[in-house]
Amino acid sequence: MVEGGWRSLTFSNRIDPDKFFCVYEISGGKCNDTSCERQHFRQIALSDDEILVELGSVMEGDTDDARNSYRDGLRELITDMRSRKINDFETVAAEISLYRSSFFNDTSRVVRLTKGP
Structure with a gap:
């Protein structure tokens, strides 16, 4: 099993393969830009x-x-x-x-x- 078990984002079907992730979140931060059009971890969690x-x-x-x-x-x-x-x-x-x-x-x-x- 992967780290995070069933809740791991590895299994999320909400990931858009054609859309980049927000650079702030990838680097460990949190994006507070309401106009940011990139993917965010909070959007793909189930x-x-x-x-x-x-x-x-x-x-x-x-x-x-x-x-x-x-x-x-x-x-x-x-x-x-x-x-x-x-x-x-x-x-x-x-x-x-x-x-x-x-x-x-x-x-x-x-x-x-x-x-x-």
Whole structure:
């Protein structure tokens, strides 16, 4: 796992690859210029709920059958966690990630880093 865990900006889907980051923030400061048009770290951070939605909303698989199988298994996992009253952010994120890597039988595939179908 990366430094910062699930909250790491490494996993943020709000990063605009065509836009530069503010030089003040890159150098460790805080930009107070309200007219600054560059990206800022505060704009790309996701809340815990947003991270869980992202982790749970991706329907993996190359075919409709695979995507349906993935979705059904994920739904079962989430239902099980709810029935056991598991709602701790770290636990839920880890369980979704573990499900994803076990679905692919590949421990390196814990999150999707590219856009897909």
